[in-house]
Amino acid sequence: MSTPPGPADALSVLPVGGIGEIAEGDDLAGLLSAAVELRDGDVLVVTSKVVSKAEGRVRTGSREDLLAGEADRTLATRGRTSIVRTHHGLVLAAAGIDASNTDPGTVLLLPVDPDASARRLREGLAAATGRNVAVLVTDTAGRAWRDGQTDIAVGAAGLQVLHDYSGMQDPHGNELAVTAPAVADELAAAADLVKGKLGRRPAAVARGLAALVLPRGEHGPGATALVRAEAHDMFGLGAREAVLAALRGGDRRGFGVPAPAAEVVSVLSSLGAGDAHVRGDGLVEAELSGDDRAQGRLCARLEAAAFALGWHPAGDAARLLVRFERRTP
Amino acid sequence: MSTPPGPADALSVLPVGGIGEIAEGDDLAGLLSAAVELRDGDVLVVTSKVVSKAEGRVRTGSREDLLAGEADRTLATRGRTSIVRTHHGLVLAAAGIDASNTDPGTVLLLPVDPDASARRLREGLAAATGRNVAVLVTDTAGRAWRDGQTDIAVGAAGLQVLHDYSGMQDPHGNELAVTAPAVADELAAAADLVKGKLGRRPAAVARGLAALVLPRGEHGPGATALVRAEAHDMFGLGAREAVLAALRGGDRRGFGVPAPAAEVVSVLSSLGAGDAHVRGDGLVEAELSGDDRAQGRLCARLEAAAFALGWHPAGDAARLLVRFERRTP
Numbered sequence: 001m002s003t004p005p006g007p008a009d010a011l012s013v014l015p016v017g018g019i020g021e022i023a024e025g026d027d028l029a030g031l032l033s034a035a036v037e038l039r040d041g042d043v044l045v046v047t048s049k050v051v052s053k054a055e056g057r058v059r060t061g062s063r064e065d066l067l068a069g070e071a072d073r074t075l076a077t078r079g080r081t082s083i084v085r086t087h088h089g090l091v092l093a094a095a096g097i098d099a100s101n102t103d104p105g106t107v108l109l110l111p112v113d114p115d116a117s118a119r120r121l122r123e124g125l126a127a128a129t130g131r132n133v134a135v136l137v138t139d140t141a142g143r144a145w146r147d148g149q150t151d152i153a154v155g156a157a158g159l160q161v162l163h164d165y166s167g168m169q170d171p172h173g174n175e176l177a178v179t180a181p182a183v184a185d186e187l188a189a190a191a192d193l194v195k196g197k198l199g200r201r202p203a204a205v206a207r208g209l210a211a212l213v214l215p216r217g218e219h220g221p222g223a224t225a226l227v228r229a230e231a232h233d234m235f236g237l238g239a240r241e242a243v244l245a246a247l248r249g250g251d252r253r254g255f256g257v258p259a260p261a262a263e264v265v266s267v268l269s270s271l272g273a274g275d276a277h278v279r280g281d282g283l284v285e286a287e288l289s290g291d292d293r294a295q296g297r298l299c300a301r302l303e304a305a306a307f308a309l310g311w312h313p314a315g316d317a318a319r320l321l322v323r324f325e326r327r328t329p
Numbered sequence: 330m331s332t333p334p335g336p337a338d339a340l341s342v343l344p345v346g347g348i349g350e351i352a353e354g355d356d357l358a359g360l361l362s363a364a365v366e367l368r369d370g371d372v373l374v375v376t377s378k379v380v381s382k383a384e385g386r387v388r389t390g391s392r393e394d395l396l397a398g399e400a401d402r403t404l405a406t407r408g409r410t411s412i413v414r415t416h417h418g419l420v421l422a423a424a425g426i427d428a429s430n431t432d433p434g435t436v437l438l439l440p441v442d443p444d445a446s447a448r449r450l451r452e453g454l455a456a457a458t459g460r461n462v463a464v465l466v467t468d469t470a471g472r473a474w475r476d477g478q479t480d481i482a483v484g485a486a487g488l489q490v491l492h493d494y495s496g497m498q499d500p501h502g503n504e505l506a507v508t509a510p511a512v513a514d515e516l517a518a519a520a521d522l523v524k525g526k527l528g529r530r531p532a533a534v535a536r537g538l539a540a541l542v543l544p545r546g547e548h549g550p551g552a553t554a555l556v557r558a559e560a561h562d563m564f565g566l567g568a569r570e571a572v573l574a575a576l577r578g579g580d581r582r583g584f585g586v587p588a589p590a591a592e593v594v595s596v597l598s599s600l601g602a603g604d605a606h607v608r609g610d611g612l613v614e615a616e617l618s619g620d621d622r623a624q625g626r627l628c629a630r631l632e633a634a635a636f637a638l639g640w641h642p643a644g645d646a647a648r649l650l651v652r653f654e655r656r657t658p
Contacts, residue, residue, distance in 0.1 A: 009344065009523075010341065010342065010343050010344065010523065011341065011342040011519065011522050011523050012339065012340065012341045012342075013339065013340040013341075013342075013519070014339045015338065015339065075563075076563040076564070078563055078585070083563060085474075090474075091473070091474040100501075101501060102501060103501055104501065140510070143472065143473075143511075144420070144472075144473040144474075144557075144562065144563075144564035145414075145419075145420040145473075145556075145557055145562060145564065145565075146481070146511065146514070146555050146556065146557055147491065147509065147511065147554070147555050147556070147557045148490075148491045148509045148510060148511030148512075148514065148555060149509065149510055149511060150479075150510065150511050150514050150515050150518070151510075151515070152475070161477075162476065162477045165526055172429075172430060172431060172432055172433065180476065180477045180478065181469070181477060181478055181479065181480075181521060181526065182472075182475065182476065182477030182478060182479050183477075183522065185475070185477065185479050185518065186479050186480070186518035186519065186521055186522050187522065189479070189514070189515035189518035189519060190340065190342070190515065190518060190519035190522065192510060192515055193340050193512065193515050193516065193519065193538065194338075194339065194340050194537075197494055197510065208523075209522065225476070226475050226476050226477060227474075227475065227476070228473075228474055228475055228476045233473065233474060234404075234405040234407055234412060234473075234567040234568065234569070234570075235405070235473035235474065235564045235567055235568065236474075236568050237568040237571075238563035238564055239563065239564065239565050239566040239568075239571035239574075239583050239584045239585070239637065240563070240571070240584055240585070240588075240637045240638065241563075242566075242567075242568035242569070242571040242572055243571055243572055243575040243633060243634060243636070243637035244596065244634060244637065245568075246572040247600055247630050247633060247634055248599075248600070254568050255568045255569055256407070256568070256569070259569075267573065270577075271576060271577070291621070292620070292621035292622040292625065293621040293622065293624055293625035293628075294625060295622055295625065296621065296622035296623060296624065296625025296626040296627075296628075296629070297625040297626065297628060297629040298625075298629075299622075299625075299626060300625070300626040300627075300629035300630050301576050301629050301633070304572060304576060304630070304633060305572060305573060305576055307572070308568065308569045308572035308573065309569065
């Protein structure tokens with residue numbers, strides 16, 4: 001049983017301000033290391049906004065104009081709000097395109113590769129100060145199910161972003177069910193409490209978590225390690241959008257991995273299919289019944305359900321039979 | 330324009346341990362106030378586990394045995410994992426029923442009313458110490474889209490749980506798009522960094538956010554204010570579960586408020602309905618076409634889409650027409 005580092009004895013979070021308005025090409029490492037005295041084992045948490053500005057990610061236009069270029073796909077839309085998965089795998093309103101703290105008529109895109117930005121900044125801080133400091137790049141994100149926003153880590157370097165308790169036991173001898181606190185996101189949230197949203201304190205230093213800071217030269221997996229693989233995400237589409245996607249067919253992203261055959265049989269039966277079963281060749285087969293109109297209705301319902309479960313119609317089904325095969329993910 | 334309190338000048342988070350194993354009826358306020366010296370404006374963050382133990386919420390049995398009693402409804406299930414909305418409105422794996430840090434064969438339910446628990450503890454701390462301290466009761470929650478867990482506030486007393494920036498402007502004169510950081514959740518996350526999961530440090534004190542602590546006697550809205558109203562939640566069901574719910578009809582929770590008629594018309598048209606339109610009486614009407622089987626297929630698809638949009642079949646549609654009316658939410 002490995003022994004992960006324990007929690008901090010005490011954590012302090014200090015705001016960092018006074019670095020002025022950042023423009024493309026500015027030396028963030030130099031500005032930040034001049035604004036605060038860093039110590040070995042500190043975590044410097046910096047809002048993605050200033051990283052983006054230093055990297056020249058300001059664009060003329062509206063969020064709507066620039067959305068397509070930042071989006072991998074849209075999870076849900078309601079009125080003017082679109083919840084979008086970015087190319088980084090982050091799920092953010094308007095793909096994280098920011099229209100605050102920028103000149104009117106311009107917006108700010110996220111860094112192209114926030115983990116790389118964090119690594120560069122970490123190396124710059126080491127060069128400027130000689131200190132071993134971890135770096136987090138953060139953005140503000142809404143959540144499913146809860147009101148309000150919290151800051152999350154979109155880039156990380158030199159930090160163990162997940163604190164793995166797997167295999168550990170509590171004092172009662174139970175294996176711990178919670179195996180991986182998202183330490184980087186919790187730190188991003190803590191830093192937001194002192195940074196605020198008015199742009200004058202774009203960074204914070206978290207002190208007391210040196211056990212989570214990796215040795216010099218080791219940058220760790222980055223914040224990308226906090227992105228849930230789409231195959232394991234149960235909420236990859238809004239509820240409404242999931243139904244429309246299943247009725248339209250085509251792109252199945254957002255539904256996760258295909259279900260086992262037994263689950264497909266159970267669902268088809270529950271929707272009224274007759275004699276649903278797994279055939280020897282692995283196809284799932286079921287019977288339609290009733291008059292032509294009833295058969296058409298049932299067939300459409302079975303097809304939509306199969307789509308959501310990751311199966312699709314197989315070959316030349318006879319008029320009274322439908323057959324599905326597992327989609328290769 | 331109101332001026333909300335600014336961010337903290339510095340935040341410190343101190344672990345609180347040494348209160349021993351908690352049993353039903355224990356005086357948590359007395360134990361915690363003896364374990365740490367509290368100051369006016371502190372926020373005491375305590376894991377729901379010890380609050381539940383003090384309130385006698387230990388039960389014999391497994392998580393599966395006790396799930397039905399804690400669940401409002403199930404959002405998604407994959408294998409042995411169920412994502413459940415509790416009676417409190419919290420979305421948690423296994424409804425927040427905890428099988429760690431309890432005697433084998435027993436589990437721990439969440440407090441019945443964690444905001445009330447927080448208020449009682451706040452009053453107990455005031456009586457024991459004379460200090461004006463806010464209280465958060467926390468639990469550990471997984472998230473959509475991201476791996477790992479973070480702590481969130483499930484109960485709160487005496488804290489401004491959302492920091493409202495609405496109407497505020499950034500230094501560039503843009504109205505801030507992010508209007509409400511979920512301060513209570515960010516504090517819960519910060520406290521988790523020092524508490525850990527091994528049960529020996531069930532609480533933490535956050536110092537430096539006195540501006541967010543309400544005056545004595547004012548408990549504020551509690552953590553219930555962080556629960557998103559189901560009507561405004563786009564992710565109220567897993568993608569797969571949303572499709573099956575639409576095909577089965579019946580309970581429409583998880584889909585949010587009904588869509589406007591114009592959106593229904595647009596969706597029905599995109600699915601192949603003929604002449605979809607809003608009638609003078611507000612019903613949405615569309616034509617079916619093709620042979621009987623094709624009509625049945627189309628009809629089933631239009632009905633499932635309408636269900637997801639919050640509309641349902643209206644009265645005696647003729648064979649070639651389908652009509653939908655808006656569901657009263």
